[in-house]
Amino acid sequence: MKFFEKSGFRAAIAAAAIASAPFQTALAGAPNPEAVRPLAEFSERLGMPNLAKKLEDGKNVKIAYLGGSITEQNGWRVHSRKYLARKYPKARVGEINAAIGGTGSDLGCLRVGADVISKNPDAVFVEFAVNDAWRNPRDIFRDMEGIVRQIWAKSKETDICFVYTVTERDAAALENGEMSRAASAMEALADYYGIPSIHFGKEIADNLASGKLIMKTGADVKYVDGEALDESAAIARTPDGKIPFSKDGVHPYPNTGHLLYQKAFARSFDALAKSGKGAGGAARARSLPAADPMSPVSVKTLPLDAAKLFGKTGDVPWDSPAMSGKFKERAPFGFKKFETGSGFEIEFSGRRLVMYALFGPSCGEADVRADSEKARKAKFFDGYSSYYRMMPVKLFDGGRGKHRARLEMSAEKMDKRAILLPEHAKRFDENPAAFTPQNGYACCLYIVE
Structure with missing residues (x-):
């Protein structure tokens, strides 16, 4: 069922009478978290102007990574932080690892205060699409909004970016050019607040389409971890020349799947950094009323x-x-x-x-x-x-x-x-x-x- 129509508030009220857990909105014409979105590698929206300026000015920055086990792995999180440190050598790039395996935005919205906000990050990358896969899109929207609004309640200078990882079960939708339901719900919220997003699935879909990638394999891949990760190294391949993404279809090998993720991150962040979007528009968006009054903001x-x-x-x-x-x-x-x-x-x-x-x-x-x-x-x-x-x-x-x-x-x-x-x-x-x-x-x- 399409929940929000262009007819506005009256249509929303009518739909609310039907829905068992109505999606409440503060604004007529609010975003629809149930609409499946077309796959795109990144959406610039209002960018990350504050982080980009601090990096360009050579300032010290702290970047928080809030997510599940894929972010907890020493993979794209480590790759991306090291990439930014090399790209901006005058800046000192610090990391707040706030990822916990097996958890989604329902816990993220509760622990963000202690695990992220209390540590005063300059930017936060939020990754929960995989672990939120089985949840109601409306609940995802609310809990993600709770994360966003709690961060900005402390400081509207803190930039946020949504990051979407993928699993073997997402392969068919990716090749069909679609995002998952969870990522689509998050995109609805990102639209509302102008939050940029990066989808690692486009890189994966392209490699699947060209026959270069196997999503799940027991191939013998040299496992390099932690600070030894080097995204400039060659990506490991199977004897038949294909890239083994992961052993379980979920958690990428650090030197294969996570390197593909890093390629997407580098392209996307470079575009965000060059976007030229000023902080003024982002500041105004961060002062909008809540899209859903049921979001956990306190x-x-x-x-x-x-x-x-x-x-x-x-x-x-x-x-x-x-x-x-x-x-x-x-x-x-x-x-x-x-x-x-x-x-x-x-x-x-x-x-x-x-x-x-x-x-x-x-x-x-x-x-x-x-x-x-x-x-x-x-x-x-x-x-x-x-x-x-x-x-x-x-x-x-x-x-x-x-x-x-x-x-x-x-x-x-x-x-x-x-x-x-x-x-x-x-x-x-x-x-x-x-x-x-x-x-x-x-x-x-x-x-x-």
């Missing part, structure tokens, strides 16, 4: 101690098996452990309550009840839970106001092996005892006001 972060804890709970030492150095860097507060029968109750004012938790081998599920709602299950274990990772768990999502929520770890046993994907079930078979506990671990609560 987020409060609370330690678990702010809730009323009950049962067997306790602090988790950073050297425990469930912890890692990454978690310590990312967690706003220390982790709490919740054993069977334990949990917390909290009264809060807002419209969304999210628990920043761990998924992993020793995690289980909980019974959650909000206000007078019927109790439901919240799981801290999924098909990838042969290792620990930080994930958001939504406990309440409703109208603004005062609410009460309760979480209690369940005593019901999960068939964890049946839940795990085949490649992760192997770890269960190697050490089933590690999967026996059914605990909960969380470092904070997010309240969207």
Whole structure:
């Protein structure tokens, strides 16, 4: 269904009566996040005028990379930062790595304050299209707008650019000249605010069309990582002369797929830097009202101690098996452990309550009840839970106001092996005892006001 028509506000109201989760707009003729966009390598829009000027003037800059595992890899993130450092040798280009594997804009809009804004970046590249692939385009639009508006609430001088990575499942659409639904939703927001975007998929589509690229292969590729990455080196190829993009169809080899990504980045950023767009237009766009009043622009972060804890709970030492150095860097507060029968109750004012938790081998599920709602299950274990990772768990999502929520770890046993994907079930078979506990671990609560 096309949600917004040129007839304006009246059409939007009529459509809202039909939609189960209506997309609310502050302006008549607002962008449509559901329309699939044609593939383009970059869209200049209002550019990145502040970053470009600072680089050209030889200033020190900090660039934040907010995204998922593809950005967390030492690939295009490292390539792009080193490229800018070489292109602007008088400038000092610093990096804020704010990427967390397996997470999308729904968590990004909650953690952007601690992971990005608090570190005062000059520019932010946002990459969530792959991990947002299965989400509703309207929700993507709202959460991405939450990221944008929170960044600009701190400083309208901070330039933002959306970056779109791709996977094997995107290949057919790319070759057909189309963006994914997630990237299309983000493009609608980019249009509204004049935010530039870079789509790595055009480079991939061109190589697929010419028969030069294999999206998924177990080819033996020399894996070079970190500071050793060199985008000037030759791209590795298979014996038949093709470029192996990745092993799993998702995460590019740093010296093949990520080098293709870097080619697209270099072309696109060079065009953005030369665009000549002044900061005046960008400043005006950054003062626009919210496109959707339901976007999460105000987020409060609370330690678990702010809730009323009950049962067997306790602090988790950073050297425990469930912890890692990454978690310590990312967690706003220390982790709490919740054993069977334990949990917390909290009264809060807002419209969304999210628990920043761990998924992993020793995690289980909980019974959650909000206000007078019927109790439901919240799981801290999924098909990838042969290792620990930080994930958001939504406990309440409703109208603004005062609410009460309760979480209690369940005593019901999960068939964890049946839940795990085949490649992760192997770890269960190697050490089933590690999967026996059914605990909960969380470092904070997010309240969207």
